[in-house]
Amino acid sequence: MAEAIAFYTLSILILGLGVAVITTPRTVHSVVFLVLNFLCVAVLYVVLRAEFLAVIQILVYAGGIVVLYLFVVMLVNLKRQPEEHQDPRRLAKIGLGLSGAMLVELAAIVVYSYSREPSSVTAPSPAFPVQGNVEQLGWLLYTDYLIPFEVASVLLLVAMVGAIILARREL
Amino acid sequence: MPAGFSAADFYYILPELLLTGGALLVLMLSVLTPKQDGLLLVAALATVGATLAVVVSFAGLDVTASRGLLAIDGFAAFFKVVVLLSAALTLLMSSPYLKTEGIQAGEYYFLILCAALGMMFMSSGLDLITLFIGLETMAVSFYILAGFLKPNPRSNEAAVKYFLLGAFSLGVLLYGMSLLYGATGTTHLSGIAAALGGASPSLVVILGVVLVGAGMGFKIAAVPFHMWAPDVYEGAPTPVTAYLSVGSKAASFAMLIRIFIEGLPAVGAEWTMLFYALAVVTMTVGNIAALTQSNLKRMLAYSSIAHAGYLLMGVVVGTERGVAAMLVYLGVYVFMQLGAFAVITMMRRSDIIGEELKDLNGLSKRSPIVAFAMLFFMLSLGGIPPTAGFMGKVWLFGATIDAGFIWLAVIAVANSAVSLYYYLRVVVFMWINEEEGVGSPLTIGPAMSVALGVALFGTVVFGVYPQFLFEHAEAAARSLDGIASITLR
Known part of the structure; x- marks a missing residue:
């Protein structure tokens, strides 16, 4: 039970932070949200009893990769507005609609199949x-x-x- | 179970070890002996040759090595030969091209060899993880190779596009694989097949199948996942384009067949439908888009999309005969496609880019031998009788009709007829538009003439005497596990 609560809280946090990463206008804020996202994933690994992966997640992603991102943020000129014909937001509505449809579809598949056959497979644990x-x-x-x-x-x-x-x- | 590997495991990965060692040797030589491009070419070719010799000596074996992660069987051997052959031809046609473009050869040859290594693991992997790492090794090598012409913005664009779309498609593929792992509890193909056997597949499995299909669709450039292909094919260095359209495509088909026919026969009804639709859309869109191209590399890009559609027919059929026919077609495709790209590579000279159709004007007068070779490659790609392409098409379409997919065969034949228009247009430019012919005859160096000769030899000989190819393709298809478990529908 406690595990389920932890899992769902973390999942909501991870998804929310993921959305925050791509919607914040300030690039540095976006990187900070990404760090928090990585940390939440690391906690998720701990909940799943994969402590080593959690440590690696923090070392490599929250540590190394984010430093690289910050370098890119510093080196690239992000002040300039995108040109009209290559404005990334011009197809935002279609993109949002399509990805929303895809999300609903995936959620429906997962909910539907697991409501019918609960935990059909348990991974064999090798000796x-x-x-x-x-x-x-x-x-x-x-x-x-x-x-x-x-x-x-x-x-x-x-x-x-x-x-x-x-x-x-x-x- | 003892820890580590036995001596037999090392023996069976000898080709891969040789290739890795050779690639590292080339990289070292390029540092120790700068400006010795000829030596590097010899070292790279010797590596490929030695690897090929060991692969051929393994023919007839049917064992698994490395704790069941690798299959040393006829199917793997067939694809390894195809991959190594295309690597060797690419190396040969690269050497004059690199001089013209002023590219340092060491890292370039190293990446060609590493891509071949990835492809070899893709053809012999029996586990999703091995297959994925092989795919990634190949893909990363190609991202860099596509952008090798650094001062050229088209090459930069090709590399960035290929990288972004490739990374995205790998994400889709991995998601599908993780769903399959979640549903079955194993990444091993035979384990997945055993876990799925019997019971009706759950929706999660089907979703995994669709996502893996989409991820592989990107790699073989099947419509609607083909958008990267024309731009990348046009912008990448021409020998890299040749390698990408043959080696990468062949290895991706090997991985596709391993995953779907060995790993997922239980959901055969579902993925047959999926690939049926993909095959029809891919060959139709590819051929129609090729009709209007004026750039040779773009035209061949769309033509190679169409050929991916034909090859998918063999996967749809899914029987021993269907896969064998697909392998024959692939074996033929190697020669004709690489040959056509060898001619385009030759047309790149210090002052001429030579990628447009009009650059072919009067080639029959300037370089009759090259023009005749190109004529053969185009006839073969279109499927005209005396060439190997005809034999490949006859077998593939025949297998499709025998399996009961009459409409698929009808659509494929109609598509072949359409494709003749743009293949013959190349011939028209070489022979008929003579009066506008400008420019000097092409110079054919020794390396290039070997590449052209081998490609022409394959295209002609397999058209007259295809028995050799048939026998090996049949043996390769027979060695797949679970190939018989897919019944005719």
């Missing part, structure tokens, strides 16, 4: 030779999911090389 959140995650990454883990390292290398290429001054 772990180790205890604890971090150990279990590490165990999975280095045994069952070693291949995607290693390929992710190539992915990061590609992203790094790409960032250097795009940022390098032409010789």
Whole structure:
């Protein structure tokens, strides 16, 4: 019961902050709302007993990513008004209508299917030779999911090389 | 279960290890020996060649490796050969182009190889996570490759558009995957198939299927998810466009077939309908939009959208024969599409962009060999008899009719007829508009002539002797799990 209350409170907070991020006119305010949003997601992970993910969420997203966003906010000139033909709000009504319809549709599907068959699936919990959140995650990454883990390292290398290429001054 | 990997696991990922090692070697060489582009090309080609040799030596195996995350089967081998072949041809046609554009070759070759690595994991992955990481590795490489011409605003636009829409589509795909995981409790394709088998699918599963279908639709540029394709194809460096339209498309189709045919046969009735509609809309919109294009790269972009529509027919049919026919078509498509792009790449010279249809004026006089090659590629793309494209179309349309999708085949035939107009328009420009012909003959370097020769060889030989391709495509389709469980409807 307490879990359900915590979940719904957090969900409403996360959604509300998400809406605030995209509706605030001031860019810096929007970034601050984003930080709060990330923190609420981290709390949600704690409620779900994924403490390690919660710590990573705070370190990487609320920490690293937001600092990057602030750099972008400082470097980009946001004072200039958008030009008439590329005003992002010109299709706002259609966009709002479409995304509203999509949201109602998704909500209807979720409510309808879970009211009929409550909690049909419980994820099988594999037998772990180790205890604890971090150990279990590490165990999975280095045994069952070693291949995607290693390929992710190539992915990061590609992203790094790409960032250097795009940022390098032409010789 | 012992921790870590056994020696067999390392043996089965030898092609991927070789490719990774080769890519890193190319990157190191580009730092240690600057201005040695020829050496880098040789190193990159040797890497692809060695990987290809190991992949071919694995043909006939049907095992899973790395704790069931990778399949080493005929299907994976077929797609790996397709991917590596297109990577090799792209490398060959890139080398003169890079000189013209003044691009440093090291990072470029590295990214081509890393994209191929991602594609290889997409063709052999048996788990949503492996497939997704493979897709992401490929996609990130392409975002950078599309923007490689930094001073060129069209290239910048292509990279930004591809990145934004690609990131969005990955979000949609991931959301769909997470719903499938939530509904079944596993990311493993055979586990998903087992969990969904029997009971009627819940709406959440269907929503997941639709979202995964939409996310994959972006990657294969199916209408209505095709809006990025013309702009990205036009703005990206021409060899990258070629690679994007062949390698990326082939690997995405491999992933699509793995997910839907191996993982989701239980909801086959639902996704067959989805892909039926996508196939019809994709081929029709692609062909009609191609009719009015004056830029060759844009025209081929729309034509490749139309070809994605034809290929989707094989997924709709979903039987062993349907998938085999699709693989044959894909195998043929590699040669004809890369060949056409090789010709466009050649037309880029130091002072001429050479992407417009009118740049082809009088090419038959200036460079008769290139013009004849282009003639073959266009006839093949249109599906005219002596070429490989005809054999591919006959098989694909035949399989569609045999499975009972008569109307789909009728629409596809009508579309092929429409497509002839714009393919033959290219020929008209090369032969008939001679008097306006300006410009010098094209110079064909050794690397480019090999690329053109291989593409032409494939287009001609598979048109006359398609048996070789048929046999391998059939073996590849047979090796898919659960392929027989989809019955004819």
